[in-house]
Amino acid sequence: MDPIATPIILISVLMIVTLLVILVDKFLGSGGERKITVNKDNVITITGDETALNALTNNKIFLPSSCGGKATCGTCKFRLVDWHEAPKATEVPFLSKAEIEEGIRxxxxxxxxxDIEIEVPSSILNAKPFYGKVVEIEDLTHDIKRVKFEMDVDFVFKPGQYLQIEVPGIETTRAYSIAxxxxxxxxxxxxxxxxxxGVATxxxxxxxxxxxxxxxxxxxxxxxxxxxxxxxIIMIAGGxxxxxxxxxxxxxxxxxxxxKATYFFGARTKKDLYYTDYFLDIAKMYPNFKYIPALSTPLPEDNWTLDVGLITDVVRRYTDDLSGHEAYLCGSPGMIDACIKVLKEKGMPDEFIYFDKF
Ligand SMILES: Cc1cc2nc3c(=O)[nH]c(=O)nc-3n(C[C@H](O)[C@H](O)[C@H](O)COP(=O)(O)OP(=O)(O)OC[C@H]3O[C@@H](n4cnc5c(N)ncnc54)[C@H](O)[C@@H]3O)c2cc1C
Ligand code: FES
Incomplete structure (x- = not known):
């Protein structure tokens, strides 16, 4: 064979393969157009191999995404309607058996x-992007700060909900409860x-x-x-x-x-406490409100005269039958799980225990 013919044939084959890959990619793969139907009536069209989270965000539907898409927070859940693919291994730790059966991903x-059809909670559709100018930063403890923003437009929220902050430069977001x-x-x-x-903190x-x-x-x-x-109400928090x-x-x-509202706050030592006098003063003003701060390991120099012990033990000590109460819990996953156990021991029904773990 002509020695020049072999490379020419090879180059031609390569060009044909490349062309085929581009065509397949365009019509079947990343370049194709797809539709996402959101809550039955909102249809968005996307092109490219995007994650559903990015596709929705780019179309102004802001699902929570506290870890910025790293599969470490589990907050970006939605339901895939009529979709039977098993969740990825990265998703499984965040999904209950019932959620997997329902198509939650x-x-x-x-x-x-x-093309896919999805369902998201209707409240998600209220989430919007804002710009917040930092107007106050205050040290509350050795490792806790309060930050106050001034928003460009009204920011309507329910007490207990959270917002997400984008860390400039790295465009990763983190969730923070609104205080x-x-x-x-x-x-x-x-x-x-x-x-x-921690990157954001x-x-x-x-x-x-x-x-x-x-x-x-x-x-x-x-x-x-x-x-x-x-x-x-029983409220329990830490950190x-x-x-x-x-x-x-x-x-x-x-x-x-x-x-009646009783608020238990657990910390290790006095240096981890903040707003103590503030909440004790509220308790003096409102007969229905009780504030019970407790230290698990007070230091001698703390001169602590109030409750001592793990917050679970303190809650157990102060409460009797809780079957008619409701609870709001916020703190580390370990603390929340332990407290939920105590509340249930005291008869509180699951459906009245509300919590955010972080
Ligand atoms: C709904 C919700 C509400 C939240 N509200 C608040 C809030 O009001 N105030 C607040 O401070 N945080 C809150 N968080 C946590 C917050 O979103 C971030 O996860 C946290 O600030 C850590 O972010 P980072 O970027 O500094 O750490 P990352 O860079 O994400 O993590 C660094 C390392 O620390 C570990 N890590 C992450 N978070 C914690 C943690 N909390 N304790 C111990 N180790 C951790 C990670 O596994 C990783 O190894 C909330 C989270 C959720 C999901
Ligand atoms: S954004 Fe999906 S798990 Fe965090």
Missing amino acids: LSCQVKVTS SNSKDLRHPEVIIRLVPG KFIHKALIIGDTLKITGPFGDFYLHEESTRP SGKAPIRSIIYKLMEKDIPR
């Missing part, structure tokens, strides 16, 4: 490779604990300054005060879990705290 782990009075639509506040090695604690403007989305979450209920409870208490105070 993590939207950041689902690539949209064909402020829901009546103040322009000035949401968050309470943020520094996580060692390092930025917020070490680099954020007054005057900075951050991209914020929200509100999110089905953890909020059930205002219509008349059940007495930065005080944030949504503060917002809930503002709302209760608006109505003179109309039902």
